[in-house]
Amino acid sequence: MTHTRIAGTGSYLPARVLSNEELSRTVDTSDEWIVSRTGIRQRHVAAEGELTSDLALNAARQALQAAGIEASQLDLIVVATTTPDMIFPSTACILQAKLGARAGAAAFDVQAVCSGFVYALTTADALMRTGDYRHALVVGAEVYSRILDWQDRSTCVLFGDGAGALVLSRSDSPGILGAKLHADGRYTGILSVPGSVRNGKVCGSPFLEMDGNAVFKLAVKVLGELVDETLAAHGMARGELDWLIPHQANIRIIQATARRLGMSMEKVIVTVDRHANTSAASIPLALDLAVRDGRIRRGQSILMQGVGGGFTWGAVLARL
Secondary structure (H helix, E strand, O other): OOEEEEEEEEEEOOOEEEEHHHHOOOOOOOHHHHHHHHOOOEEEEOOOOOOHHHHHHHHHHHHHHHHOOOHHHOOEEEEEOOOOOOOOOOHHHHHHHHHOOOOOOEEEEEOOHHHHHHHHHHHHHHHHHHOOOOEEEEEEEEEHHHOOOOOOHHHHOOEOEEEEEEEEEEEOOOOEEEEEEEEOHHHHHHEEOOOEEEOOEEEOOOOOEEOHHHHHHHHHHHHHHHHHHHHHHOOOOHHHOOEEEEOOOOHHHHHHHHHHHOOOHHHEOOOHHHHOEOHHHHHHHHHHHHHHOOOOOOOOEEEEEEEEOOOEEEEEEEEO
C-alpha cells in the first residue's frame, strides 16, 4: 500500500514587521487592546511588488532543501491561497515556473480560506496514494495586507502575510494517517470578501468583512468536535497525540479549543503572537517553526486543524 510522509518543511515571512504600536498610530486601537483580545503583537507585511508566488517560492525552496529534493523531481504542486497573484493562471503554475520545476507536473490552487492548507494537504495525499506521484509540494501562501481596510480596526489588526510549505514523498510506512474535511455554506456571510470583478470594474466590497463574535463561537465549536472526530477515526486517544497545530487566528480560540479537549497548552504550537492570522499559511508556518526549533521530532504524532470562511473546517492527522 502506498503511503506518504512529510519529507521537509519550509516557511517565509516578509521582511517588514508591523507592530501593534505602529498600527495604533494610524487606526483607533492600542497594543493592550489587540493583545488582550487576540494575542497578536505583530504581523509581517509584504513589500510593494512582492507577490503571493514570491512568498511561496521562498518557503518552497526551504522545504525542498530540507527534504533533499530538487524542484525537477516534483510531480505535483498544490498551493492553498485566498490571495492569488491574478485571477488566472493559478499561483501554483506561476510557482512551478519560478521554481524551475518539471514541465508537465500537475499544478493547481485550492481555495478554502483559512482551512486551505489542510484541504490542499488532503488533496495532495489522496492523489499520491492513487496516482503515479512520487514527490509533491504543498504550499499555503497569503498576502492579506492587500484585502484589508486599514481603517477598520475590527479586521486590520488580525491578519498578516506569509507562506509555509512542505514536501510529501512516497513511503512504505504511514506519515499522513488521515483527514476530515467539512464545509457549511450557510455561514458564508460571517467571513468574506464579497467583491468581484465584472466588466473591468470591482463590484461590491474588495475588503475582508467579518462578524467576529459569530466566527469565534462557530470556530470553537467545530474545532473541538473536529479533534475528537479525527482521532476516533484512527483509534487514537487524546493522550496519545503529541502535538496540536491549530490555525493561528486568535489566542482565545486556540485556548478555548485546548480547554475543551483537556489539552495542555504546552502541547499546542502557537505563533499567532508573532505572525497574526496568515490564513492558509498559518499551519505550515507553525509546523516549520516547531520542526526547526526541535519541539516536533520524527515519529511524533501531530494534528493540524483549520477553520475559515466558507464556512470550512478540517484536520489532518500525521506522524512526522
